[in-house]
Amino acid sequence: MQVSFNQRQIKKKADALEPQLRLVMHGVPIELVDHATADQLAVMQEIVNRDIEEQFKINSTATNNGIATAFGAKK
Numbered sequence: 001m002q003v004s005f006n007q008r009q010i011k012k013k014a015d016a017l018e019p020q021l022r023l024v025m026h027g028v029p030i031e032l033v034d035h036a037t038a039d040q041l042a043v044m045q046e047i048v049n050r051d052i053e054e055q056f057k058i059n060s061t062a063t064n065n066g067i068a069t070a071f072g073a074k075k
Contacts, residue, residue, distance in 0.1 A: 019045055022045070022048065023044050023048060026051070028044055032044075
């Protein structure tokens with residue numbers, strides 16, 4: 001595979017594509033992303049960000065509870 005872009009061009013292309021790709025990676029259908037306006041993409045990204053934050057909180061709580069149980073602080 002031969003790359004014809006320089007590093008600056010690659011970064012610029014990645015920056016332009018990142019919001020749509022992240023939405024698809026988080027399960028938003030590509031058809032919805034392809035036809036969305038910039039405002040709609042921003043709203044979808046906000047929802048995904050909230051979900052990521054919520055999942056982090058849930059995982060942190062579960063981990064903390066597991067550690068507490070392992071060390072006898074909880075039964």
